[in-house]
Amino acid sequence: MFEKPKNAIDLIAGRAHGACATGYFCLVFALLAAFALAGCSGLPDKPTRALIYDFGPGPLATQQVTRQAPLPPLAIDDVSTSGGVLDNMAVLYRLAYVDEQQLRPYSQARWSMPPAQLVRQRLREQLSQRRVVFEAGERASLNRNQNPVLPLLLRLELQEFSQLFTAPDTSVGLIRMRATLMEVTPGGERLVGQRNVVVQRPATSGDATGGVRALTQATDAAIEEIDQWLQQLPAR
Incomplete structure (x- = not known):
């Protein structure tokens, strides 16, 4: 048949x-x-969905925490940027050997949230291991009678967050931030200290995955540097 x-x-x-x-x-x-x-x-292929990245789960709860005296409480503000490309979720890279002033986005890679929010989330996770961390808006709700001295306020400005290629097969994850520590008094804000932080970590591959991993490591190292700087400042 x-x-x-x-x-x-x-x-x-x-x-x-x-x-x-x-x-x-x-x-x-x-x-x-x-x-x-x-x-x-010749039929078109099914559109490929962009890969979504973040910094990973962070320290696991089962890890042992070093028993040290708690540090003074701290309030952290939103991480600011200079606007533009750092306010969206694109994974960015630069080709320094072609034009180091041009930021380019990976077409099939995205962050789960804007980089400034990812950095702030990671910062709070790290700092809260040894101190109480408040949101900036929570400071105003603290009872001044019970807390005559309000926590210092930490502000961060994210200036660079990209994968930098110095050659077609060589790249690093580069983060640049400015940390500013302020004391808020009845007479206004007083500058306690300021620090510029620039950290880079080598990427294991010249693609978005390698760039994300390198940027995660660079961010953790930058936050560790800020944490050590805060601990070295004289106590009030």
Whole structure:
């Protein structure tokens, strides 16, 4: 019994076979079959969904925490940026050997949230291991009678957050931040200290995955540097 064709190409091939059996229109059906195959091969591929990245889960709860005296409480403000590309979720890179002033986004890679928010989340996770960390807005709600001295306020400005290629096969994750520590008094804000932090870590591969890993390591190292700086400042 003749088997029913499973698709349009099989149908054309079946008809071509029958026509060729009679010796008529064989060439015409053969050409139609070729055009059908070419048309199917030219169909657009299914759109690829961009990969979503973050900094990972951070320290696991099962890890042992070093028993040290708690540090003074601290309030952290939102991490600011200079605006523009750092306010979206693109994973960015620079080709320093072509044009180091041009930021380029990976087309199939995204952060789970804007980099400034990722950095702030990581910062709070790290600092809260040894001190109480408040949101900046929570400072105003603290009872001044019970807390005559309000926590210092830490502000961060994220200035650079990209994968920097110095050669086609050599790149680093680069983060640049400015940390500013303020004391809020009844007379206004007073500068306690300020520090510029620039950290880079080598990428293991010249793609978005390598860049994300390098930026995660650079961010952790930058936060560690800020944490050590805060601990070295004189106590109030």
